[in-house]
Amino acid sequence: MTTESTAPPTVRGDGRPPVLTIKDLHVYYGNIAAVKGISLEVYQGEIVTLIGANGAGKSTTMRTISGLIKPRKGEIMFEGTRVSGMRGDEVASMGIAQSPEGRRIFPRMTVLENLELGAFLRKDRTTIQADLDRVFDLFPRLKERVSQKGGTLSGGEQQMLAMGRALMAEPRLLLLDEPSMGLAPVLVEVVFEIIERVNSQGTTILLVEQNALAALKIADFAYVLETGHIGLEGPAADLADNEDVRNAYLGLA
Amino acid sequence: MATAEDSAPPLEEQDDERTIPVRQTTSAGYGATKWKLESIIGMIVLAAFSAWIVASFVKGPRAFIQVLVIGLSNGALYALIALGYTMVYGIIELINFAHGDLFMLGSVIGAISLEQWLGQKSSSPTAWVWLAVTLLFAMAACALINIVIEKLAYRRLRNAPKLAPLITAVGVSFILQNIGIKLNGSAPHSRFSVLPRGALHIGPIEVRIKYIVVVAITAPLLLLMTYIVQKTRTGKAMRATAQDRDASLLMGINVDRIISYVFGLGGALAGAAGVLYVQVNETTRYDAGFRLGLIAFTAAVLGGVGNLLGAVIGGVLIGVIQSLNDGAPLFLGQEWTQTVMFSILIVMVIFRPGGIFGKHQQEKV
Numbered sequence: 001m002t003t004e005s006t007a008p009p010t011v012r013g014d015g016r017p018p019v020l021t022i023k024d025l026h027v028y029y030g031n032i033a034a035v036k037g038i039s040l041e042v043y044q045g046e047i048v049t050l051i052g053a054n055g056a057g058k059s060t061t062m063r064t065i066s067g068l069i070k071p072r073k074g075e076i077m078f079e080g081t082r083v084s085g086m087r088g089d090e091v092a093s094m095g096i097a098q099s100p101e102g103r104r105i106f107p108r109m110t111v112l113e114n115l116e117l118g119a120f121l122r123k124d125r126t127t128i129q130a131d132l133d134r135v136f137d138l139f140p141r142l143k144e145r146v147s148q149k150g151g152t153l154s155g156g157e158q159q160m161l162a163m164g165r166a167l168m169a170e171p172r173l174l175l176l177d178e179p180s181m182g183l184a185p186v187l188v189e190v191v192f193e194i195i196e197r198v199n200s201q202g203t204t205i206l207l208v209e210q211n212a213l214a215a216l217k218i219a220d221f222a223y224v225l226e227t228g229h230i231g232l233e234g235p236a237a238d239l240a241d242n243e244d245v246r247n248a249y250l251g252l253a
Numbered sequence: 254m255a256t257a258e259d260s261a262p263p264l265e266e267q268d269d270e271r272t273i274p275v276r277q278t279t280s281a282g283y284g285a286t287k288w289k290l291e292s293i294i295g296m297i298v299l300a301a302f303s304a305w306i307v308a309s310f311v312k313g314p315r316a317f318i319q320v321l322v323i324g325l326s327n328g329a330l331y332a333l334i335a336l337g338y339t340m341v342y343g344i345i346e347l348i349n350f351a352h353g354d355l356f357m358l359g360s361v362i363g364a365i366s367l368e369q370w371l372g373q374k375s376s377s378p379t380a381w382v383w384l385a386v387t388l389l390f391a392m393a394a395c396a397l398i399n400i401v402i403e404k405l406a407y408r409r410l411r412n413a414p415k416l417a418p419l420i421t422a423v424g425v426s427f428i429l430q431n432i433g434i435k436l437n438g439s440a441p442h443s444r445f446s447v448l449p450r451g452a453l454h455i456g457p458i459e460v461r462i463k464y465i466v467v468v469a470i471t472a473p474l475l476l477l478m479t480y481i482v483q484k485t486r487t488g489k490a491m492r493a494t495a496q497d498r499d500a501s502l503l504m505g506i507n508v509d510r511i512i513s514y515v516f517g518l519g520g521a522l523a524g525a526a527g528v529l530y531v532q533v534n535e536t537t538r539y540d541a542g543f544r545l546g547l548i549a550f551t552a553a554v555l556g557g558v559g560n561l562l563g564a565v566i567g568g569v570l571i572g573v574i575q576s577l578n579d580g581a582p583l584f585l586g587q588e589w590t591q592t593v594m595f596s597i598l599i600v601m602v603i604f605r606p607g608g609i610f611g612k613h614q615q616e617k618v
């Protein structure tokens with residue numbers, strides 16, 4: 001795959017600085033490099049997608065943004081503040097929420113308790129209740145199962161809960177790591193609709209997806225990750241038309 | 254959206270074990286018969302034991318009840334210590350071998366503060382006040398010590414292989430025992446109890462007041478613990494951290510602080526147990542933590558390590574079994590008590606590693 005730019009340079013963010021900036025990020029597991037110098041930007045109001053093959057380093061990047069792993073080198077800035085090096089809970093308090101790979105809901109807590117934990121850092125009961133109603137509106141299935149233990153939900157329901165829980169934090173930046181994983185095709189469509197809806201309500205989104213075609217359809221901008229490097233970047237619509245991307249990730253030669 | 258809901262397959266009945274597989278069996282049939290056989294044997298053991306207890310009661314009801322009260326009182330102390338084991342295990346999966354020794358330090362600190370600093374050596378109304386002060390002081394001291402131990406010794410090993418913190422805990426246990434020797438001497442040290450020596454007479458039954466006091470102090474402590482864990486924001490964060498540390502960080506929970514808090518709570522309970530132990534037994538010894546720690550650990554295993562309510566029930570059960578065996582008619586007698594207790598530990602570990610309630614309704618921290 002080539003790294004040539006596929007489109008004329010586009011102006012992102014109407015001249016305002018990006019919300020999230022990653023500069024030359026290197027992340028290691030022990031001595032093994034998983035992310036080898038990636039740089040990317042996310043602007044206010046965008047949906048940015050990060051696609052790439054298994055093991056490319058997408059989840060590692062997400063975990064590093066959230067402060068679950070410390071980068072060996074490089075810098076992550078959120079709204080002008082350096083968040084790389086912060087603890088996970090400090091990053092969360094900056095306004096970054098994540099629906100992590102593998103869902104990671106609290107198995108022995110009820111759906112309601114899981115959602116309440118999403119709002120752990122918030123104090124105002126009335127706005128929390130409003131967001132709870134909003135989540136139930138997005139995922140009626142969760143409302144039916146408020147008092148069921150998270151661990152006994154089906155995989156798809158757990159995925160909805162993980163997303164709902166992240167939304168309960170009222171994040172300014174929402175990180176979604178494979179939100180459509182394990183969902184029936186019809187539900188995948190629903191999840192992508194919901195992502196667009198959440199975005200249109202004002203939340204900036206960084207989306208990791210295996211489902212590259214669907215992700216490119218709703219995203220504004222896309223980065224293609226190849227074993228720890230950014231191989232390709234550009235407006236999502238352009239990448240969706242790119243021959244190499246179509247061959248490698250979309251299975252549409 | 255509505256269509257998606259409609260067309261999604263209905264959920265079948267789900268068991269509780271989706272995320273906590275306890276026993277993988279090769280086929281459902283085999284698993285079922287195995288469970289059945291196990292529960293039949295369990296039933297028989299339970300029935301035999303109950304019959305034994307009833308027989309003992311019939312043979313000597315007075316002795317039985319008196320011994321039972323002692324057992325409840327001891328059991329309450331075991332429950333306090335067992336909670337410290339189980340909470341720490343629940344949150345960082347460490348069997349904190351030093352916990353019994355922390356209890357010992359609590360007993361020594363409590364005795365020294367009551368006798369030497371506060372000058373209380375006999376029962377009096379003011380002595381009760383000073384006992385309360387001592388109790389709070391020992392609880393605070395042990396909470397602090399436990400928090401410092403976690404910070405210095407266990408925190409940096411949190412992601413190391415399990416054996417590393419385990420060995421470290423054994424090392425901490427030796428350190429605490431040596432501090433115990435410094436403070437208490439290497440021989441048992443007899444202490445004063447400020448609790449009244451008298452007994453209550455209920456018909457023919459005589460119940461020593463000190464045992465009642467222990468239960469009366471322990472019960473509200475246990476209730477307070479339950480309240481903290483179940484109802485407070487910090488309690489919620491503790492349970493979340495026990496279930497998934499990374500996810501808790503994503504929620505904005507300061508996991509380090511929550512773990513400190515758990516060590517603090519466990520330490521405070523061990524401190525309280527230490528003070529009460531001295532008041533009942535009128536002695537302190539630097540190696541008290543070894544035996545009491547093992548018994549409390551057995552209680553924690555009995556209740557299912559990580560299970561809070563289980564630790565309390567396990568503690569009371571162990572206390573009662575111990576004292577029945579010590580003194581009730583038809584039991585084996587004191588010289589067999591250690592054997593009985595550790596046989597229970599071994600049998601539990603082999604046949605019911607999840608505790609008497611199994612792993613089903615386990616609520617870690």
Ligand SMILES: Nc1ncnc2c1ncn2[C@@H]1O[C@H](COP(=O)(O)OP(=O)(O)OP(=O)(O)O)[C@@H](O)[C@H]1O
Nearest residue numbers: 029032034052053054055056057058059060061101
């Ligand atoms: N905890 C870990 N220890 C060691 N290596 C790890 C660990 N987690 C991930 N890796 C390695 O880091 C690389 C990147 O993993 P990562 O999970 O970020 O990939 P990914 O792009 O999210 O893949 P996928 O699409 O399969 O989720 C992989 O080679 C993986 O094996």
Ligand SMILES: [Mg+2]
Nearest residue numbers: 058059060101
């Ligand atoms: Mg991944």
